[in-house]
Amino acid sequence: MPNAAPRFTLPASFEGWPLVLLIAVYLLVGATGHLPWRGDDLTHLGPIHAILTRGSWLLPELAGEPFHDYPPLYYWVGAILAKALGGWIPVHDAARLASSVFTAAFLYWIGIAAKRLYGAAAFSPAILLGLGSVGLVVHAHETQPMLAQLAGMALCYAGLAHIKDRPVPGGLEAGIGSGLAFLAGGLPGVVLTLPVMLAAPVLCPDCRTRTIFGGTALGLGVATLIGGSWLLGIALTHPGELSMWWQDELVAALPHASHLAELDKLLQLLGWFAWPLWPIAGWGIWRGRQSLTTLPLALPITAALLALAVVATTGNLRPANALPILPPLCLLAALGVASLRRGAANAFDWFGVMAFTFFALLVWLGWSALHFGWPPGLARQVAKMAPDFPGVSLAWGGVIGAIISLALIFLPMLTRRTPVRGATNWALGMTLLWCLAVTLWQPWFAYTKNYQPVASELGAVLARQEQGCIARKGLGDTQRAALDYFADIRTLPYSAASECKMLLTYNTGGNARKIRGEGLMMWERRLGGGRKAEIFRLYRRD
Numbered sequence: 333m334p335n336a337a338p339r340f341t342l343p344a345s346f347e348g349w350p351l352v353l354l355i356a357v358y359l360l361v362g363a364t365g366h367l368p369w370r371g372d373d374l375t376h377l378g379p380i381h382a383i384l385t386r387g388s389w390l391l392p393e394l395a396g397e398p399f400h401d402y403p404p405l406y407y408w409v410g411a412i413l414a415k416a417l418g419g420w421i422p423v424h425d426a427a428r429l430a431s432s433v434f435t436a437a438f439l440y441w442i443g444i445a446a447k448r449l450y451g452a453a454a455f456s457p458a459i460l461l462g463l464g465s466v467g468l469v470v471h472a473h474e475t476q477p478m479l480a481q482l483a484g485m486a487l488c489y490a491g492l493a494h495i496k497d498r499p500v501p502g503g504l505e506a507g508i509g510s511g512l513a514f515l516a517g518g519l520p521g522v523v524l525t526l527p528v529m530l531a532a533p534v535l536c537p538d539c540r541t542r543t544i545f546g547g548t549a550l551g552l553g554v555a556t557l558i559g560g561s562w563l564l565g566i567a568l569t570h571p572g573e574l575s576m577w578w579q580d581e582l583v584a585a586l587p588h589a590s591h592l593a594e595l596d597k598l599l600q601l602l603g604w605f606a607w608p609l610w611p612i613a614g615w616g617i618w619r620g621r622q623s624l625t626t627l628p629l630a631l632p633i634t635a636a637l638l639a640l641a642v643v644a645t646t647g648n649l650r651p652a653n654a655l656p657i658l659p660p661l662c663l664l665a666a667l668g669v670a671s672l673r674r675g676a677a678n679a680f681d682w683f684g685v686m687a688f689t690f691f692a693l694l695v696w697l698g699w700s701a702l703h704f705g706w707p708p709g710l711a712r713q714v715a716k717m718a719p720d721f722p723g724v725s726l727a728w729g730g731v732i733g734a735i736i737s738l739a740l741i742f743l744p745m746l747t748r749r750t751p752v753r754g755a756t757n758w759a760l761g762m763t764l765l766w767c768l769a770v771t772l773w774q775p776w777f778a779y780t781k782n783y784q785p786v787a788s789e790l791g792a793v794l795a796r797q798e799q800g801c802i803a804r805k806g807l808g809d810t811q812r813a814a815l816d817y818f819a820d821i822r823t824l825p826y827s828a829a830s831e832c833k834m835l836l837t838y839n840t841g842g843n844a845r846k847i848r849g850e851g852l853m854m855w856e857r858r859l860g861g862g863r864k865a866e867i868f869r870l871y872r873r874d
Contacts, residue, residue, distance in 0.1 A: 378813030406477035441486035464758030467605035484513030503547030511558025616668025635660035680754035688761030787818035841865035
């Protein structure tokens with residue numbers, strides 16, 4: 333006889349309107365009010381800008397060239413928000429709110445999945461643990477298509493959590509989630525959802541019924557319909573691009589062993605990125621080890637192992653690529669937090685309060701070094717990264733930062749003493765620490781991660797030159813997206829631009845030599861200093 337599914341009754345936790353308010357503060361503070369940051373924030377604004385200016389709805393483009401990194405789901409939502417809100421806030425701010433939408437969807441559906449697997453009281457702990465995860469906070473506030481994939485994964489898990497009791501609606505939800513994960517992340521979205529759909533009724537002995545297999549088949553059909561509709565549209569309008577897209581997807585999805593050669597870096601990344609989810613998730617698995625073949629454990633464990641395999645064997649070793657491990661770990665952590673012993677629960681709560689207090693002090697210390705030159709060693713390091721940072725008014729930032737710091741100290745004392753108090757205080761601490769960092773450091777980030785002055789200056793130089801194409805060397809997707817968005821400047825690859833009279837190059841501090849034999853250097857712009865210095869140069873070619 334199969335083991336009964338574990339059910340947990342949690343004491344009342346941070347829920348209702350306080351939970352909604354906390355999520356709103358977490359998602360909205362820092363999501364608007366600044367120019368696009370260098371990196372993913374600028375790169376993924378490029379396809380949204382292409383939709384708004386050139387109507388590239390079906391096939392993502394970046395600076396006039398096809399962009400195969402992600403399918404268009406996130407870019408569609410960003411462009412719709414930019415069109416709807418562009419009259420009230422800047423386009424880049426409106427587009428970035430797509431991250432808030434998809435992060436909210438991820439948190440909601442992971443809460444629903446936890447509720448269906450472990451009982452109604454697990455809804456808010458799953459959300460709070462997601463809010464408190466270290467790896468989510470920065471990416472939730474940048475233009476990041478991977479967040480749309482997380483939302484699709486969470487919806488898929490929520491449907492599978494329901495498939496035993498309501499096979500048809502559960503299979504339909506799971507299929508929609510898997511299809512959206514594909515439209516958001518491409519083949520990785522399929523790899524992270526379809527195997528879980530196939531495995532759920534097999535791993536759970538109670539789920540091996542004809543109706544449940546029928547619901548799973550329905551989900552597979554819906555996922556195929558959603559993904560196939562987009563692929564069919566590309567095949568009809570851009571047949572050559574479809575084959576190139578598939579080639580790029582297959583290369584990106586093929587497993588490799590390079591991460592395993594850097595196992596220490598991989599473990600460090602996963603260790604801090606998924607904190608504090610993984611230790612609590614591990615405890616949940618241990619506590620439920622007698623029920624591993626029940627759906628509440630088989631589903632999230634299978635999903636977590638699959639996500640870890642994908643992160644460890646595909647793509648680049650970078651934080652954004654580790655985001656898929658969060659949804660299944662949120663489920664397992666929601667299971668584990670319910671059964672923490674009193675001493676462990678108190679230690680988890682105490683450690684969270686101490687950790688956020690410590691990092692708040694570091695934020696203030698860095699702010700002091702930036703504006704007052706103390707401590708001197710840290711001030712020298714900050715000055716190297718932004719040697720020409722202009723002074724800003726300190727009054728309002730300091731006052732608001734002080735209020736946030738007081739809240740960071742006293743609000744955790746007001747939360748109810750329950751086994752999930754630690755999860756509540758982690759979510760509170762992460763939210764308030766992020767608010768403090770945005771309040772004190774946003775001017776510095778805006779200066780160091782801003783390409784608008786470079787694009788505007790380059791546009792003014794090019795306006796005085798004879799019109800023609802511009803070749804490029806060293807420019808990445810981020811720089812190309814910035815030049816296109818801020819100054820309507822588009823370049824051509826060096827190998828395909830032999831007739832171009834102008835050449836634009838980009839180098840970093842460790843590789844900043846001028847190019848010889850390419851003509852006269854007409855313009856140069858440097859950002860930052862030291863090894864992280866960035867150098868743009870424009871040449872008139874002979």
